[in-house]
Amino acid sequence: MSLSQLSLHNFRNITSARLTLSDGLNLIYGDNGSGKTSLLEAIYYLGLGRSFRSHLSQRLIQHDHLKTVVFGQVQAQDKSLKSIGIQRDNKGNTEIKIDGVKEAKLSRLAESLPIQVITPESFSLLFEGPKSRRQFIDWGVFHSNSEFHKVWVATRRAIAQRNVLLKRRVDRQQLVIWDKELIRFGEQVSLFRNAYVASLNDVLKGIISQFLPDADIRISFYQGWDKNKSLSEVLTDSYQRDIDLGYTVTGPHKADLRLRVGSLPAHDTLSRGQLKLLVCALRIAQGLLLTQQTKKNSIYLVDDLPSELDRQHRSLLLKQLQDTGAQLLVTAIDPKAIIDSLDEVPIKMFHVKRGIVEEVESTNER
Numbered sequence: 001m002s003l004s005q006l007s008l009h010n011f012r013n014i015t016s017a018r019l020t021l022s023d024g025l026n027l028i029y030g031d032n033g034s035g036k037t038s039l040l041e042a043i044y045y046l047g048l049g050r051s052f053r054s055h056l057s058q059r060l061i062q063h064d065h066l067k068t069v070v071f072g073q074v075q076a077q078d079k080s081l082k083s084i085g086i087q088r089d090n091k092g093n094t095e096i097k098i099d100g101v102k103e104a105k106l107s108r109l110a111e112s113l114p115i116q117v118i119t120p121e122s123f124s125l126l127f128e129g130p131k132s133r134r135q136f137i138d139w140g141v142f143h144s145n146s147e148f149h150k151v152w153v154a155t156r157r158a159i160a161q162r163n164v165l166l167k168r169r170v171d172r173q174q175l176v177i178w179d180k181e182l183i184r185f186g187e188q189v190s191l192f193r194n195a196y197v198a199s200l201n202d203v204l205k206g207i208i209s210q211f212l213p214d215a216d217i218r219i220s221f222y223q224g225w226d227k228n229k230s231l232s233e234v235l236t237d238s239y240q241r242d243i244d245l246g247y248t249v250t251g252p253h254k255a256d257l258r259l260r261v262g263s264l265p266a267h268d269t270l271s272r273g274q275l276k277l278l279v280c281a282l283r284i285a286q287g288l289l290l291t292q293q294t295k296k297n298s299i300y301l302v303d304d305l306p307s308e309l310d311r312q313h314r315s316l317l318l319k320q321l322q323d324t325g326a327q328l329l330v331t332a333i334d335p336k337a338i339i340d341s342l343d344e345v346p347i348k349m350f351h352v353k354r355g356i357v358e359e360v361e362s363t364n365e366r
């Protein structure tokens, strides 16, 4: 699976661009502020309907313009093509089209384009609250298990409805209907996530042994409640606390991925460069597992790869990424920093200057 064509209009500082991408390594280079990250952000927006650097999608529309449009052509493993497009206007309306037909669900975009992002801020995955780690797990479960999305939507609905009643301080009996839903779907979500993290762990070990050979890294899954209790028991036990606080305190919405080095949290022990490598290892493991489980490839958006990695680790990371067989879009200020870390030259190179994207011929010169 790869993005073979990309076009964007009025996206950040890029007024108009049309790129024919390679299904291998694409190198995007240019000065600070030229628009490299914006290009990756546009692909992410096309795949997920949101940005990886701002929760305000309005900011994506070029200043003084009424709307932005991103369009792409996705090539599947069997070479079949699918066109996907997303448009957002300055009134906040979003329109999605798949093969020319309007689509209401954003999840249909995500199914078409499994995107992984690695940015200089990536290692915040390990520092931030559990939400981003839950999203990390759920990305994998979503792409590998077609049942997951529906079950997770039902779980979230049950929690939201339960919280409305808790705020009204209703008695236990009135919660029964939503408790039943939460138990039924929430336990299922947890089983899916648990199985996914176990499979991920197996793949991850091989990658970590290359990236961080000396660190005793362990990942474990916390389902959001005591693993020795059923969700039903936990909801009964925490009823009074839930009423007092006005929301559901424990459950699948509190799940987390725990990363430790020995017995200590990884973020307290590893250097910034090592943390970055750990996050890269997690993302590569997800991509490999996706291919093993579904035959689909991820698309990797790697922003400012050289930052904080020495040359040896840059080479190792690029090699591992290339070995996944996935399409890569890698940005750098100086293209040499990437080219010097590769055995071969990138397949396609694009130069970005003040929002103008031009393909340049890649030569064998280093």
Ligand SMILES: Nc1ncnc2c1ncn2[C@@H]1O[C@H](COP(=O)(O)OP(=O)(O)OP(=O)(O)O)[C@@H](O)[C@H]1O
Pocket: 011, 012, 013, 014, 030, 031, 032, 033, 034, 035, 036, 037, 038, 039, 059, 060, 061, 062, 063, 333
């Ligand atoms: N909505 C917008 N309309 C027009 N320009 C914008 C908008 N949002 C951001 N910009 C500008 O777009 C430019 C491109 O930013 P971008 O982050 O893509 O650059 P970059 O090439 O990745 O830079 P760096 O190497 O410094 O990370 C910036 O100068 C920014 O001020």
